[in-house]
Amino acid sequence: MGALENKVALITGGNSGIGLATAKLFKAEGAHVIITGRNAETLASAQSVLGEAAIVVQADVANLDDLDQLFATIEQRHGRLDVIFANAGVASPYPLAQITEAQFDNLFDINTKGTFFTVQKALRLLRPGASIVLNASIAQYTGVPGLSAYGASKAAVRALGRLFAAELAVREIRVNVVTPGPIATPIWNRAAPGSLDPNIEAQLIARVPLGRMGQPEEIAQAVLFLASPASSFTTGAEILVDGGVVDLPAAAGSRARP
Template sequence: MSKLSGKIAVITGGNSGIGLATAKLFASEGATVVITGRRQAELDAAVAEIGSNAVGIQGDVSTLADLDKLYAEVKNQFGHIDIVFANAGIAELAPIGLITEEHFDKIFGINVKGLLFTVQKALPLLVDGGSIIFNSSAVNTLGLEGFGVYSATKAAVRSFARTLTTELKERKIRVNVVSPGPIETPIFDKMGLSEQQIDEFGTNIATQVPLGRFGRPEEIAQAVLFLASSDSSYVAGVDLYVDGGMVAV
């Protein structure tokens, strides 16, 4: 039997990388998935790739009006939500001396503000006993050079999960976190690095992973499926590292 049969799942940033891999897996497990993305062409392509049980709604999670539009459409089409995967996020690197106000506001605006209001505005539609999963990162506990602001946003994500686990306990809504290590996704192409810097960065990071390689988006999707489904019915408030042992060892 499919693990998510009949479920309605909202996945922000579902047009590429981990979000798209998760949307495809959820759909294969019987869910109807509503994905968001900022670029309409990529969103349309993702919906076509996922199949008939996918809906794409264009929007930026850091813009509250876009989130209102998202949930108004979800309410109109489906009436409720069973699963929220707050996945949308960006990564740009800057050492302490080069951090600007614009850099800070941009990263926190999407990774923290966007995530918080994605969940807050979903709550009226989220069923009691539903599941919320946050996408954080292994760097929420690591001090990698240049990752200061990005790492801080991901630590904030982890903190929100703890608080919301307590605040939503009366509704039996489970809030959990998945924290990927280095994953082969388009995010590395959007860090503002040259191709040579990306190659050097990838080689350096891979040496820090006990399994000796980058992970695949599909491997993160399997962890998210676990946290979204009844397989994890007694799991709440956890931070599940899917990082090849990078943090634990």
């Protein structure tokens, strides 16, 4: 029996990267999977990968009408929701001196407001025992220049994990946060399609004690743990899946040394 046998699980941003890897793992573990995203093409290819039983909904997490429609669809098809992975996000770097109000708002609308209202609007479908996992980022901790707005939008997500958990404990709903380091997904080349710039990749890897980018499947495994009863006494917590970037800064680059 799978770790999520017969559970109804929503993954926002399930048509790419970490979200798609998680949707595949959840399906393999017995869940009924619902994914969202905005891009019709990648939604269609995710549908063919996940199979016809998966529910694929085109929905912008920053648009509250889209969220209402999404949860109405889930209610109609399943009548309940057991797991949410609030994963949809964008990550553009903007120097403090140049970022515009529209760029700032876009980051917070998707990463922070989108996460907030995804959870709020799902509440009526969640039952005792449900699990919510939010996707943050080590950008909230690492002080990389150019990531102030993105890092702040994700620091807010980490805070929401704690505060939602406090409010939902009485309903026996757990809320936890997964915090990825640099993971090899399309997010790194969304601004300039193509493969990840080797210079950027080398700079990222130089900060990782384990000496490589992470894979989306490695985040999915942590999300599965938090989503499943295996973590039944864990709430308000954060799991770093970052190859040691945040906790072992002095070990960065050690794999390159003789």
